[in-house]
Amino acid sequence: MTLLILVVDDEPDVESLFRQHFRRDIKTGRFMMDFALSAADALHIIRETVEAKLILILSDINMPGMTGLDLLPLAKAVRPEVPIIMITAYGDAETRRVALNSGAEALLTKPIDFSALRGEIEARIGLAG
Template identity: 50%
Template sequence: MKILIVDDEKDVEMLFRQKFRKEIKNGNLELVFAFSGAEAMRVLEESNPPKVVYVFSDINMPGMTGLELLDKIKEKYPQINVSMISAYGDSDNYNKAIKSGAKEFFTKPINFDSLREEIKALMN
């Protein structure tokens, strides 16, 4: 299963690779990273239909925000599940994300056990 993680903080890649080391090693999970909303859209447009089945995006990013990215993905690729993450668990962002079609909303620091369960559910 191919997952796209979108975050303007580059150290997120190492963290995700470490947390999902076992799933990556046994071939159940392929992680792809984009460091902006525009880069994320380019990754999704690489193949038609996209090979990515799940997008995990930060909300607060320069340029295209995670919420704007969510709208674009849901408009162009409604079959892709998208979950949002924010350092701020404010209800405004949560409500906007869920209303726009986000599957889940996580706050930083990420609860990787919850995220792992979310991904497992998509694999079944």
């Protein structure tokens, strides 16, 4: 079964950044990445994904409309087994506390440390295998 990572961010250039950093993994089929430009789109993908095994959700916090923090409990209600890592430009203690208390596995700050993120992904692939 194909492993899927969902990235949720309202900035369109995020997709190309992630695809660049994980191009070998995607090309060799180690995992797929899907992208949602809003929390509402992400919820649709989370609910409808059946052909791939969703192993990780990465979500920006600050998005128009429904924020990543709004998405977090809704996504956990649909897929409680899928870890969610929140991403923010503002890694203050209060944001971290709210994210972790709401069910986030971790909080990464922008600019993203892709080495650390790769470690998180590798851990999920190991658990999924």
